Amino acid sequence: MPHISLPNGLPGISSAFAFRPETAKPMRELAEVLLRGPSTLTSGEREMIATFVSTRNDCFFCQTSHRAAAAHHLDCDYNLVDAVRFDYQTAPVSSKLKSLLAIAGKVQQGGKCVTAEDIARARQEGATDLEIHDTVLIAAAFCMYNRYVDGLAAYTPTDPAVYDEMGARMAHSGYVRR
Amino acid sequence: MAHINLPDGLPGIRGPLAFRPETAKPLNDLVDVLLRGPHPLSPGERELIATYVSAQNDCRYCQTIHGAIAANYLGGNEELVLAVKQNPDSAAVSAKLKALLAIAGKVRQSGKDVTAEDVERARQEGATDLEIHDTVLIAAVFCMCNRYVDGLATWAPDDPDFYRQRAAKVAAEGYSASTLTQTAAR
Numbered sequence: 001m002p003h004i005s006l007p008n009g010l011p012g013i014s015s016a017f018a019f020r021p022e023t024a025k026p027m028r029e030l031a032e033v034l035l036r037g038p039s040t041l042t043s044g045e046r047e048m049i050a051t052f053v054s055t056r057n058d059c060f061f062c063q064t065s066h067r068a069a070a071a072h073h074l075d076c077d078y079n080l081v082d083a084v085r086f087d088y089q090t091a092p093v094s095s096k097l098k099s100l101l102a103i104a105g106k107v108q109q110g111g112k113c114v115t116a117e118d119i120a121r122a123r124q125e126g127a128t129d130l131e132i133h134d135t136v137l138i139a140a141a142f143c144m145y146n147r148y149v150d151g152l153a154a155y156t157p158t159d160p161a162v163y164d165e166m167g168a169r170m171a172h173s174g175y176v177r178r
Numbered sequence: 179m180a181h182i183n184l185p186d187g188l189p190g191i192r193g194p195l196a197f198r199p200e201t202a203k204p205l206n207d208l209v210d211v212l213l214r215g216p217h218p219l220s221p222g223e224r225e226l227i228a229t230y231v232s233a234q235n236d237c238r239y240c241q242t243i244h245g246a247i248a249a250n251y252l253g254g255n256e257e258l259v260l261a262v263k264q265n266p267d268s269a270a271v272s273a274k275l276k277a278l279l280a281i282a283g284k285v286r287q288s289g290k291d292v293t294a295e296d297v298e299r300a301r302q303e304g305a306t307d308l309e310i311h312d313t314v315l316i317a318a319v320f321c322m323c324n325r326y327v328d329g330l331a332t333w334a335p336d337d338p339d340f341y342r343q344r345a346a347k348v349a350a351e352g353y354s355a356s357t358l359t360q361t362a363a364r
């Protein structure tokens with residue numbers, strides 16, 4: 001049961017967004033810019049970073065919904081997303097994305113854990129300042145979303161079909177209510 | 179030196195905010211609503227929560243600037259800010275705020291660490307659902323901001339007066355407005 005009276009019937013962060021629309025608006029906008037806005041990283045790559053951080057934070061709702069969103073950007077390749085979640089070093093993704101995932105994993109532990117060597121490696125693999133910036137902010141933002149969802153003990157569905165549908169909506173319609 | 183090439187002369191989060199205006203806008207809007215919007219908790223109390231979480235996360239820029247903003251709202255009482263950073267339970271703040279700070283400390287570790295007992299204690303001290311919600315979200319937001327600031331290795335000034343002056347501006351104008359002014363002035 002959630003720690004506060006959240007609207008019934010809405011899963012995860014949606015119930016918290018409905019409880020407090022004033023904070024929901026910028027939180028939705030931030031996710032939209034970071035995960036779906038113009039970028040040299042694909043939305044699939046950015047959703048995988050979000051999924052990876054949420055997995056490390058053990059947030060069931062966020063990792064399962066963003067896993068589905070990532071898959072829907074990637075021809076529904078759930079195996080690829082799971083490979084990144086659990087062992088990105090051996091996953092069939094680019095060396096650049098691996099180096100960005102390493103940075104995201106450091107940010108998840110603490111901002112100070114990111115070293116000059118982590119950054120140099122990402123640059124050697126071709127990452128730009130903007131890609132490094134967005135990786136740090138995606139990882140930091142999911143350290144927020146994850147704590148928000150779990151800190152309120154928001155209702156979390158368990159049916160995988162619910163998440164598949166949710167992921168399709170996140171991937172194709174986005175995060176901002178129009 | 180920062181990990182990426184940020185605009186010169188802007189300390190802490192203000193470098194990355196100027197670097198990426200598209201993400202700066204929702205970030206500033208979020209912090210304005212949470213820390214300055216209409217609320218049963220005073221802006222000073224909310225800044226104390228932000229300061230406490232940033233101190234626990236050992237983020238020098240965030241804890242110093244938000245501590246200075248909190249003190250600005252609290253009649254210049256920097257000792258109270260320090261007391262909250264060191265140990266909320268022995269600080270001269272209300273029992274309700276102590277209960278909310280305990281929740282914020284749990285959120286900082288992990289959302290899952292917040293227990294029904296933590297929430298019950300806050301309720302017994304008179305906290306509403308909105309106050310509990312916003313405490314959780316303020317703590318979560320600063321777990322983001324602290325990581326953003328330190329994850330890019332931004333610089334932080336040493337001079338306490340720098341923070342006092344900036345705090346007066348933020349307290350008067352808000353986060354979005356003071357950032358826009360700065361960007362326009364560059």
